[in-house]
Amino acid sequence: MSRSSSPIISPEDSKILDLKASEINKIPPIVLMEEASSQILNRLQIDFDLTALNVAIIAGWGNNGGDALSLARKLKNIGVKVKVFVFPNEKGSELYFIQKNILINSDFILSDVERFEEEAGDFSLIIDGIFGVGYKYRKNAGMDKLFEIINRSGATIVALDVPSGLNTDGGASVKADYTYSIGFMKDVFFNISARKFCGTVINLPISFNINNIKSAEKFYIDNIEEDKAEKKSDFVHKYQRGAVCSIGGSPGKYGSIIFCGLSALRGGAGVSLVLTNRDNINTLSAINAVLIYDSIINFKEYLSKYDTFVVGPGLTADDPERAALTELFSSNKKFVLDASFFTVFDKNTLKNFKNSPILTPHVGEFKRFFRADAADLEKDTINTVKNSAVKYGCFILLKSSFITLATPDGKIYIFDRSNRILAQAGSGDLLAGLIGSKLSGGSESLDSIFSAVGIFYKIAEYFRDNGYLTYDMERFIDRIGMEV
Incomplete structure (x- = not known):
């Protein structure tokens, strides 16, 4: 890349x-x-x-x-x-x-x-x-x-x-x-x-x-290109390509977590597991056989094979599930935190992570999660996001009409390729899954984010340039597989 x-x-x-x-x-x-x-x-x-x-x-x-x-x-x-x-x-x-x-x-x-x-x-x-x-x-x-x-x-x-x-x-x-x-x-x-x-x-x-x-270490990203000429070995098994576990959904509501899991799979992961509310498992297994499904409280069974976890799309959690996730967060794994994570948990949860997690909130989620730390978000966006990333030791990818990315060491990157097609329910789930797939494939956090965002914008621009006013979720997911 x-x-x-x-x-x-x-x-x-x-x-x-x-x-x-x-x-x-x-x-x-x-x-x-x-x-x-x-x-x-x-x-x-x-x-x-x-x-x-x-x-x-x-x-x-x-x-x-x-x-x-x-x-x-x-x-x-x-x-x-x-x-x-x-x-x-x-x-x-x-x-x-x-x-x-x-x-x-x-x-x-x-x-x-x-x-x-x-x-x-x-x-x-x-x-x-x-x-x-x-x-x-x-x-x-x-x-x-x-x-x-x-x-x-x-x-x-x-x-x-x-x-x-x-x-x-x-x-x-x-x-x-x-x-x-x-x-x-x-x-x-x-x-x-x-x-x-x-x-x-x-x-x-x-x-x-x-x-x-x-230098204030603030950078405007002009261009991102995937290196498709990079040679990839054919002598691999699925877990060597990466294994992503997506955690989310609520009883009877599971669209977001399916999109996230499929995005991770199309993004290059060899296997994609969805942990969700136990009441969803039989239904999900019947409607989509591509992904693997299990209950959130069974997470320990997968720790030996899965190193990357995307937590939050559509998530609600009862007390046992919240306790299970809190225990998971203290494991030595890689995490992408998205969507309802910012409602189910508070910012004090961030102290549990051994590795710097990647947070992908939109503006409302950032304000709700960081509270007083977000007071100046609208008026001083760069410094607010940077200060929170440094304070809590995390990567923050703030989604608005543009993307503000802050790193734990205080660097700022701006992706400014506004596209109204992306102002659509589910787009954030796809981006979170795509970041997870890059992480599970062995890329460092910053490279994973850059690669995923580049692919994400490229696909959105493909739909816009071909006359679409919106996009079909399944077609977007298929395009991910073509761009990786």
Whole structure:
């Protein structure tokens, strides 16, 4: 398996990199600004047929506005119809002033932003260059109104570096269709409360040297590829391929745990066992003969052959079953904890595990399980997930429209391949089973997660790209077997 990643930085880091590029690397700030606007222009030409669009640029008075004015000049030079709106009463930064004078001396008409509301409906593409990473949200009725006008204009909105006003406090913000992040991805994009305002996020590199700042060990995952050319021996038996035990279900309810068990099997495990409520066993044996079934309280019979346990899909547990699982957790095994695990047990249970378990909660489950530790989850997602992973010695894969993965040693990985097809009951069961299959096959925890997530997204994108609005669970499971 191969994967590529790039650093994620904070807005403060971005400002330091800008300063260090000049101080250490001797790159004049105006050169960086011209580089940024050229990168933006190149990306716009990839994403849009600019000749068919009527473009508005709203330029603030800081360096983000300077980027926007430099872009306006380059758009005009290639024949794009563009109109620029500025804030004439604001004192601009030095670089903004340079770019503004270039336009004025090139007979470029700059319009007062006060006129934008009456003209907003005339534009098919709006470039938001009002505020950049240095902006701190504050209540401003005039600015809030401008953001609202931009958002309801009906035009496609591209934000430069960050959507103007982006905040995690519920304040007004531009809601971009695209965000062109300059230099490196920003961590503020990946707060749950902010992500929906950023649209499709695309990083545009410029001559920042990441070694000029201390690494925060936050990474954006650009790509994951399974190495299908890797030679696999044919001289194996089923337990050598991996043995996964999935534990869950409740009396009369067993769909989730079947999907989990089948995903583990299709994911490469040689054998897949389901431990569930004793009342389900005869029914499950009759409707699906591919998996092996037994009662949760009989778990000890399987400890010698099964090293990986996925616990939680559809789980309810009476007192004997809860006691059995608590005893299981203290064994020297590998665990994936999902779904109803976060309801049946509390976070104090995590101290029982000898090996760092992999937790796969969605947002509601994370809040319910970690309680006070989850207080800032919506507003400070990366740090909240990281702190919990370090505190409790576990891997946490938080599922929202994107995935936030934190490791016990405090590293963060972001998988940002939003796909509405995955917002469907059962998708989490499939991912948990797939992670379990990779663990049982001998991969380390982090590699197992990366491999499973890569396959998971690839299959979802296959369905989306072939016109599906949803997916059939059995077909998804079959695709897992094709991708492994």
